[in-house]
Amino acid sequence: MKLFKQAIVLVVLLGVAATACRNDKAEGEKSNLKTVKGLYSFGPEMRSFTLCEDGREYWVTDSVKNLELSYSKLGFEKPYEPVYVELEGYFAKSDTATVSADFDSTLVVTKVIKISKEIPDGPCAQ
Template sequence: MRLKNISVIILLLTMTALAACQPDVKEGSDATDTATQASGKPNAPVTFKGSYSFAPGAKIFQFCNQTKQFWAVDSSAQLELKYSQLITFEQSGTPVYTEVEGYKIKSAATGDAAAYDSTIVVKKVLKLTKDLPADCK
């Protein structure tokens, strides 16, 4: 009986230790850098061109000439900063043209991103301007 109790305690401690080792991935954290494709390899950055808008509860990326929108996660810590330098708080939500490097992942099942099928994880901001090009509406 005593051996059984010790075995149960060891099992519980092992399960607790394993659970504690799991990364806690939060939106915008560096832990999103570890997102992987189905192959198990890290996602390679891709250049995305389109519009970006930021408002409380809305961080939206949309490819040029497409209607589908994506949730945007700013792991570069530059996208939201540069956006706020171009657009005043009163104008928040106004789209700007952007070129970014990043990758696309499946959106989280909960939170604001849950309303979108996919999330664009921004690793680097290449260009951000108020002027949307004619071929990007």
């Protein structure tokens, strides 16, 4: 009976520790949130974001599922047409086992601020 109680206590403690670690990671990601402006392209095999200020390209993960939907609503006949976006999100290391491995980092989108077919003059203009 004593061994059973110890096992239960150990399982509870491991659960608490795992939950605390997950919350720390989520809090760390929230503190790294940035607002970025750039060009987003979407298609069957590609979801990329090019930062206006320096031209770096990132793989995109749409954690809120609004970016892809908003892109689709713009009504492009062909995929991969770039659009101007202002997004809130954070950068994470790309997964080496997927297509995103071709990119150094992944932009994880947490909020879509603006999406437009009209690309403003300046560093984002092609």
